[in-house]
Amino acid sequence: MATHLIDNQEKAWEGGVDPMNASFGKLMMWWFLVSDAFSFSGLLITYATLRASNPPGTWPNPNEVFNAFPGTSVHIPLGFVSIMTFILILSSVFVVRAVQEGKMMNRLGVVYWMIGAILGGAAFLGCQAWEWNHLIHQGMTMSSPIQYHLHDGRTFTGPLAFGQLFFTITGFHGFHVFTGVLINIITTTAAFNGTFERRGHYEMIEKVGLYWHFVDLVWVFVFLLFYLI
């Protein structure tokens, strides 16, 4: 909090004062995330624009597109993606717990929760791979449109843009998850080896944590636009 903003003013001209009371690395992570948020906004707003430009009834109904569930042929609308969403939230929570353990200088506590976060990220990627595989097998690709059967037996054919936007946006998000998992593995290894303990603080976990929460944050909006609305 802003109570002791400039407690070592004498070192201000030597770079001894943190602007905004946050370290250089943390500030740069935040501002990187702002720019990344704009990349995702560009993609998501494109989705909204193209959807608005298609007459009512011509855009695929998410409850019909996303109703498959692994291991069963029963249709469960939004069931699988709800589990994916929960996995990602939980994984985000584990990183917060790791940051808190880091602030108590509990090395193994950090490693314990970070491993949970890595497993959550990997599970999410696995789910996404299954979903992509399923949709591609149903015929939706970058070059062929989504098709599904309506309840009255007719076949609904959606616009090509639906699949293209779906694979581009969830792909871009999935790539973020993938790099996030890699970065988490690297920092967890460093934490386990005692790198941050020797450094005297676990701020690195906070910084990679910011990135990991951002991935969860973006998913909130991907989930909202593709699956809910």
Next chain:
Amino acid sequence: MSGHHMTPEEYKSGVKAVWVTTALLTVITIVEVTVALMWPYGWSKLVLNLLLTFMGLAKAFWIMGEFMHLKYEVRSLILSILVPCLFLIWFIIALLYEGNAWMSVRQYWGGM
């Protein structure tokens, strides 16, 4: 809770806050999915979409505030992150308006 370390009291209240936020996010997600699936046929889609967007923004608020710790940062840092995002409001309004215009063109010329 600034700096690299916490007192045991801060730790205790921090851990509690995390699990409360987790429960909150889970409940909002369940409500979101339920509302999206159960919305009666014939009710306003606009109201549904506004409701879902509002719940999504609430989730974003808690993720950024609690998990990313933004609520506890200095005011100038919070503003440096949130103020640029105001551009998005213009972006969303302008492009939804544009999308509607494309739709009228499509309907006028038929096909597509």
